[in-house]
Amino acid sequence: GLExxxxxxxxxxxxxxxxxxxxxxxxxxxxATGSFVAYPDSGGFPMKGVVSASSKDxxxxxxxFASSKxxxxxxMSGLLRIDFAAAGxxxxxxxxxxxGQKRVILANLNELVAAxxxxxxxxxxxxxxxxxxx
Numbered sequence: 001g002l003e004x005x006x007x008x009x010x011x012x013x014x015x016x017x018x019x020x021x022x023x024x025x026x027x028x029x030x031x032a033t034g035s036f037v038a039y040p041d042s043g044g045f046p047m048k049g050v051v052s053a054s055s056k057d058x059x060x061x062x063x064x065f066a067s068s069k070x071x072x073x074x075x076m077s078g079l080l081r082i083d084f085a086a087a088g089x090x091x092x093x094x095x096x097x098x099x100g101q102k103r104v105i106l107a108n109l110n111e112l113v114a115a116x117x118x119x120x121x122x123x124x125x126x127x128x129x130x131x132x133x134x
Contacts, residue, residue, distance in 0.1 A: 044073030044075040045066075045072070046078055047062075050081055051081075051083060051086050053085060053089075059093040063096065066100070070102055070103065073107060074104065074105065076109050077107075077131065079113060081113060087117075087120055091122060091125075097125075106127065110130075114130050
């Protein structure tokens with residue numbers, strides 16, 4: 001929150017409850033074998049909404065997506081925030097991918113998520129790329 005306040009010269013926005021749509025995400029494309037393949041719009045794994053304790057399916061999908069790649073691009077432009085309680089789970093998922101000798105790129109991070117990931121030491125396991133200022 002402090003980095004957000006410094007960067008935008010205002011207090012961070014209040015937390016809002018975000019409802020997660022049920023069903024399969026539209027962007028996920030599966031092959032005939034059921035394994036994940038490239039995402040048509042971004043070329044990376046899209047993370048959306050909020051990473052919380054109930055996001056284990058999304059983290060498992062990220063692991064499956066990464067299994068067939070040497071460089072794993074994660075498009076985080078649709079991610080609003082990461083709950084502090086779930087940050088450890090996200091960190092471990094990215095760390096496991098990195099320890100599999102893969103390069104992880106977390107792209108389009110908002111300021112709040114970028115600050116949290118830096119505090120957790122994510123820069124040791126992934127390249128953090130913030131959103132470009134509009």
